[in-house]
Amino acid sequence: MLKRINPVLPELLAGILLYGIVLQFTGMWFVKDKLQYSFGLWIGIFLAIGMAVNMAIVILDSVDMMAARGRAVRTGFWSVLRYVVVVGVFAAALYFKLANPLIMFLGLMGLKVSAYLQPVLHKYMVRMPKKGGKMPVDSEKSSVNSD
Secondary structure, three states: OHHHHOOOHHHHHHHHHHHHHHHHHHHOOOOOOHHHHHHHHHHHHHHHHHHHHHHHHHHHHHHHHHHHHOOOOOOHHHHHHHHHHHHHHHHHHHHOOOOOHHHHHHHHOHHHHHHHHHHHHHHHHHHOOOOOOOOOOOHHHHOOOOO
């Protein structure tokens, strides 16, 4: 379903989750309050995932509307709403002392890190075997001369 929204969205989400797992296991050694660290990190990671999915849906809807109506659709509302939700979640976490805001921000930056690592992840995810057990074949390597 995610590939129908945007073909690189699954790779982007996988990168965010991988980033979260790496930070979870490396950062736990350096903090005193492990629970606040974990909550902050995973709140930030889930915010990053939500932002990525929302951006992909807004882009898809905008392109569809532009193709159908021949005019651009305002996406500014959705951008502002995304950031209002992020600020609201940060404010709630600070108010209830649920998580470390710095670590939440670090988790949120998983969206940026994953965007930069997406070409690398794409290379490895394309090479992974499909459900049938066969490796995908590159079109450049599979062209065989019939001479």
